[in-house]
Amino acid sequence: MSTDPYPHLQQRDARPVTLSDLARMKSEGEKIACLTAYDASFAALEDRAGVDVVLVGDSLGMVVQGHSSTVPVTVDDMVYHSRITAAGLGRAFLMTDLPFLSYATKHDALATAHRLMGEGAAQMVKFEGGEIQADTVEHLSMRGVPVCAHIGLQPQLVHKLGGFRVQGRGDAAETMIRDAKLLEEAGADMILLECVPAALGAEITANAGVPVIGIGAGPDTDGQILVVYDILGLSPGRKPRFVKNFMDDAGTLDAAAADYVAAVKDGRYPAPEHAFS
Ligand SMILES: Nc1nc(=O)c2c([nH]1)NC[C@@H]1CN(c3ccc(C(=O)N[C@@H](CCC(=O)O)C(=O)O)cc3)CN21
Numbered sequence: 001m002s003t004d005p006y007p008h009l010q011q012r013d014a015r016p017v018t019l020s021d022l023a024r025m026k027s028e029g030e031k032i033a034c035l036t037a038y039d040a041s042f043a044a045l046e047d048r049a050g051v052d053v054v055l056v057g058d059s060l061g062m063v064v065q066g067h068s069s070t071v072p073v074t075v076d077d078m079v080y081h082s083r084i085t086a087a088g089l090g091r092a093f094l095m096t097d098l099p100f101l102s103y104a105t106k107h108d109a110l111a112t113a114h115r116l117m118g119e120g121a122a123q124m125v126k127f128e129g130g131e132i133q134a135d136t137v138e139h140l141s142m143r144g145v146p147v148c149a150h151i152g153l154q155p156q157l158v159h160k161l162g163g164f165r166v167q168g169r170g171d172a173a174e175t176m177i178r179d180a181k182l183l184e185e186a187g188a189d190m191i192l193l194e195c196v197p198a199a200l201g202a203e204i205t206a207n208a209g210v211p212v213i214g215i216g217a218g219p220d221t222d223g224q225i226l227v228v229y230d231i232l233g234l235s236p237g238r239k240p241r242f243v244k245n246f247m248d249d250a251g252t253l254d255a256a257a258a259d260y261v262a263a264v265k266d267g268r269y270p271a272p273e274h275a276f277s
Pocket residue numbers: 058059062063070153155164165166195226227229230235239240241242
């Protein structure tokens with residue numbers, strides 16, 4: 001008897017997406033469609049919709065656990081959600097966030113990445129921070145851990161920043177361009193850019209040799225990511241400017257996820273109203 005929980009829901013015969021596929025997509029100008037997922041059912045939904053990269057985001061602290069920030073999320077939480085998300089995937093590449101203070105030193109980061117890749121089946125780990133994380137990126141990358149460096153708005157710093165706000169305006173733009181370069185030189189295989197002016201998103205992407213995935217970073221990044229509940233209209237309250245609800249027009253979960261992928265691939269999402277200037 002099969003122990004596969006979703007035998008008919010996954011892209012079981014599709015060739016799995018690899019890091020080199022993502023690099024090729026950047027060089028060929030094919031947009032990379034990414035979404036968060038936190039469990040096997042959503043993972044399977046996204047997989048069959050053609051999502052290229054699934055992120056087990058620490059946003060789960062907000063949208064799954066109901067906290068007002070991502071700060072309370074633990075490594076055990078991320079391991080658990082990564083493992084159950086991996087169970088729903090057949091084709092998509094799996095990336096998992098390192099939670100707050102679980103990568104404060106490069107040694108902590110390696111131990112956390114070990115758990116997320118070993119127990120959590122993550123294929124890449126993502127953590128927040130610019131130049132200050134370059135040593136940690138190098139430490140992991142040299143040891144065979146694929147790394148995505150998350151810059152721009154770093155939600156784990158919300159108590160320092162005083163809120164979730166656009167980053168990289170004015171003089172901060174040059175610092176961010178430099179951070180992206182340093183992180184790539186340290187071995188990052190991907191950059192995630194959150195909540196920055198569209199012009200800065202375009203410039204960082206043009207300068208990067210690795211794929212740049214944007215959320216609120218304008219239309220010119222190599223790919224886009226959103227929190228899955230945001231595209232389904234499941235997130236209550238005030239929505240960030242970059243959020244688009246795909247459920248209203250689509251009517252079913254499968255169609256909403258497929259429409260999101262199609263809109264990212266053909267550049268209809270993000271539209272000007274989703275970008276910051
Ligand atoms: N449901 C959900 N969606 C997300 O995209 C998300 C989470 N949760 N949790 C973790 C972080 C927090 N994020 C956020 C949250 C709020 C804004 C926001 O309200 N931004 C203002 C910017 C205002 C400004 O500085 O001009 C906006 O109007 O979009 C942005 C990113 C992104 N991530």
